Amino acid sequence: MYTISDISEIVVPKRSIIVYHKSIIQNLIYDTRKIVNAETGLFFALINRRDGHEFIMDAYSKGIRNFVLQNDFQQELILPDANVLWVADTFLALQAVAETQRMKFKSPVLGITGSNGKTIVKEWLFQLLSPEYKIYRSPKSYNSQLGVALSLWELNEQYNFAIIEAGISEVGEMEKLQKMIKPTHGVLTNIGVAHKEGFQSKEEKIAQKLKLFTDAEVLVYPKKYLEQIYMPSQIYKFAWGEDESCQLEVYSLKKEGDQATLVSLCFSRQFFTVKIPFVDQASIENAISCIAVMITFGYDFKTIADRIATLQPMEMRLELKKGKHNTSIIDDSYSNDLVALQIALDFLKQQKQNSRKVLILSDIPGVQLHDEKSISKLKRLVAASGLTDLIFIGPILSQLEAQFSLPTASYSDTKSFIDGFKHIDYSNSTILIKGARDYHFEQISKRLVAKSHDTILEINLNALEHNLNIYRGLLPVGVKLMAMVKAFSYGSGSFEIANLLQFNHVDYLTVAFADEGVDLRNGGITLPIVVMSPDENAFDAIVHHKLEPEIYSFRVLNSFLRYLLQQGLKDFPVHIKVDTGMHRLGFMPEEVDELLAILKNQDAMKVQSVFSHLASAGNAVDNAFTENQIHLLDVFTTKLKQELGYSFIRHIAATSGIDLWPSAYFDMVRLGIGLYGIDMDRDDLPVREVSVLKTNVTQIKELTANETVGYNRAGMLQRASRTATIKIGYADGYDRRFGNGVGKMSINGQLVSTIGNICMDMCMLDVTDIDVNEEDEVIVYPDIKEAALAIGTIPYELLVNISQRVKRVYFYE
Structure with missing residues (x-):
């Protein structure tokens, strides 16, 4: 147990203001999104990719009253009843506190x-x-x-x-x-x-x-x-x-x-x-x-x-899966202790797709009824978690059912829970499964998770968060970030990705069509969402769900304006697109006066941003063209701002622009494919690939020379061969052009080629030269850039074409 005075002795502040010397410290806080028990929390304003000093008032508003700061801007003036310690380095101060605890x-x-x-x-x-x-x-x-x-x-x-x-x-x-x-x-x-x-x-x-x-x-x-x-x-x-x-x-x-x-x-x-x-x-x-x-x-x-002899393989990650009856299942059952439980509950709190949140928790190894400190911490974690339902499994926690204020049920063991499972309604819930290995909670997971075939797309949420921070690190202070989640987040999923982006405080999300935005709103996403292709039939949905349309032509502008006037709405946010050279969508630069004539004489809509799209930012031979695009947007927006009399956000840089054109940052950038770990322009950025498409070997055949494999007998064997049939085909998004040796996959770290034509649900691989068994894991795209090049396309196409029947499994390590 520490007081703020104890902490002060450890970190030796340059200056301090302590209004209550006996303030108890039990939790070290560095992220205001993960505050638990604020009254005993100590907030360290760490300076890393983001400056923790920017979040002081957020921490204060959430109840934190103990702070360790590095930058001294007389924060006591805005924190009148808080204890504040100013140190030379907040990170070293945090480590000094940890070192003191270790030495005890x-x-x-x-x-x-x-x-x-x-x-x-x-x-x-x-x-x-x-x-x-x-x-x-x-x-x-x-x-x-x-x-x-x-x-x-x-x-x-x-x-x-x-x-x-x-x-x-x-x-x-x-x-x-x-x-x-x-x-x-x-x-x-x-x-x-x-x-x-x-x-x-x-x-x-x-x-x-x-x-x-x-x-x-x-x-x-x-x-x-x-x-x-x-x-x-x-x-x-x-x-x-x-x-x-x-x-x-x-x-x-x-x-x-x-x-x-x-x-x-x-x-x-x-x-x-x-x-x-x-x-x-x-x-x-x-x-x-x-x-x-x-x-x-x-x-x-x-x-x-x-x-x-009893060692078991370790699943070292928390997985988010689609469950039955509109549920999301967070499977984190490889171990169970209070620290790991807090991490899992933090992840559960990020999920906004369902208001009902359920924890299925087994007895915690080593925690007994007389262990008052552990039981007290468990109660604090549950109280701060936002849970709506609690289920205990095991003889210890079952005896504590009456001590929790939220609806709680208890079962003596996993079998008794499963026996009564059919009588429980878990629809429209997000369910965290947290069990010690001896309780075999994988049996519960199998009953909750929606069934699908064995081809899965694994999505690494740590990698996505890492990539987001890499690109954020390139941006000057004050430049906003819009994340592209159109096309099912480049194949990676919808609200699952958006939830993480919202948790990481991106400024905007962008979708292609209104129904994508509606799905995100229904999944609990509250961030501003831009709709790139607003259809007239979708205006009701756009307004009802507070989506923000891209306006790219006079037809769309006048149509949406008429709709807003009919609804009696004012200052509805819109985003004006300018065609500076892409020649896909947008107002031409010379149409600025005609556009102004409409915008200035109405108050139903308000320009939230004006933007354009760089056509060839990654191609050095077109640098002069890119520079002109940037100049055209600058001229267009300068005139628009002067005439409208108010400010708006300007943006033109997508991933390639972020990489190569700092002059194109303006007020905001749009991060697309780079967020998912594919950067076509720079090799020096340590981005990590977010998704891995996996399947497994269904059957192995031993065939003689001159046999044929697949439809139209396209795969002619030149030697005695072993073939492996795997569970992925063109209905899953594996392009037919990958047939007959064009496609390369990896089994046990070794590359193998396709043989014969790609079927709808399956394809065949030549595994003659490697050691392989049925049910072995297969990586479909060992190098997605090379795979795209092999069939004359780009990685974007391979990702967005992965069928939604392929189960997405999200994991957070």
Whole structure:
């Protein structure tokens, strides 16, 4: 428990105003969208891509009364009853608070770092060591400078073991993480290519990662990644690998079919065998790291073997799926603790598509009825979550049903809930499923999620958020951002994408047709929405749902004006499009006077923005043409503003314009395909592809030379071959032009080609030269730019043509 006075002693402010010294601090707040229990919150105005000082009044209006600020603008004048601490660096102040909390913890702290496998090893160790220890571990992939600080803040005396994950992407980061985590024990996992751009060499990256273990007592590591290891002599260095000099020697590996691997090991001249329930190399390495850790903590070989055999694959992400009866299902059932629950509830609060919000929650491992602190925190989380319904499953939480004010039901186990499921109406709800692994909530998920065939489009919401921030980072302060969500958000979905964009405070959304905008409004989207192609028959819907039409011709202008006058409306927002050279839609520049004559003599509509579209922003040979387009919009809008007598937003730059034409930013930019991770103009932007189209192998056939495959016998085999039939065809949006070897897909990381013509629901692949089994996963577009080039199109077309019968699965890591 901290007071604001305690915090002041930790961060040593340059200046402070404390109006109430005993103000209790329980929550560290850095994002005003995620405020829980504001009365005990401490807001840090972090300066990153966005300046946290811009959100001080938002935090204040939501009840925050404790602030740590960096910029001193005498904020006490607008925060009269708040405690305010001004420090040199708010990020370092936050980390100092986390470090103080860590130093209060006297039990073992295991730090994990590496290029890959950190989170898996952390979660597996949690499973393996939990019978003996009450373990706290950092939630999900909270391994950054911010994530580690937030993780350590939750560390307390309820636990007697901690596992903290640390990740770095450049030189100088690990020293700060080491200072906070101070691990007593360490694990180094795989060293690969992740984040290699932040280091001059592999050796430098290893040296930086090893800094985490400077003060550790024991370090477990795979020797094959480290030729030599330079660490302080007091550290017990526990290497594992095939080398005889390793403390844990991997004597042999033998696969048992495609389900398990028998590993013979030798420690301290004693041989033992462990059955690892995986066959892939990464899982085997991660499991051996766990075995090595268990040995350093004194576990006997039998216990190790028994527990390793029970390891289960980890689903490390929260998934948003379309459910039955107009529901949205948030599936986050791989683990269940209070920190992970808070993260999931934050995500639930972002969802606006249904007013009814349901939490299905199992007992939380380690939380008992006498654990007043944990039960109290659970109550606070539920109270601040906006839930409308609560369902407990398990013998512990079921006894607390009467202590919650919202409608609550309880079941002793998962089976009893499923048995009564048909009597429960969950229609028109957003449902969060949060269960410990032992409760097998995947059975609940299967009953709630709408059925579809096995072809899915996975959409990474973290990647979309990352891309948004990359492009925001290119924009000067004050330039607004409009996000394009037309064409089902380039195939990625409608309200699911719009919800995330709204949560991240974009300024406008744009759709092609009014019905797309209506769907977003029905999904809870309140942002301004521009309709690019307003049809006269859609005027009622536009006005009723407060959509804002693009006006591009005198026909549309006069028609909409007549409608507004008939409805008796005033100052309805419209967006005027100017044709500066695209020659698709828009008023010609020379029509400005005629346009003004209409706009000046009415008050039914008000110009919200005036914009145009760059025709060739990504083509350097047309730079003079682009410059003229920018000039024409400037001249047009200058005259319009002078004559109308009021200001409006001006915009012309889409993704290519954002990349290459800062002079075209005006007041707002329109982010389209770049938001989804495809940038055709720049290779230096670290955007991440948002969607991955996946299917699986339905059947494998062994065929002889001269056999044919598919319709019209188009696939002629020149040799004895193996073919794989997969569940995607042109009805799913996989273009027929990809047939007969043009299309390339990836199975188990290896490229294969199509064979024969593409069918409506299926196609065939030549898998003769690779190791493949039925039900293996297939990546349809390993490189979507190359795929588009192969059939003479662009990635946009491939994305928007993915059929809506292909299930979208959204995940948030």
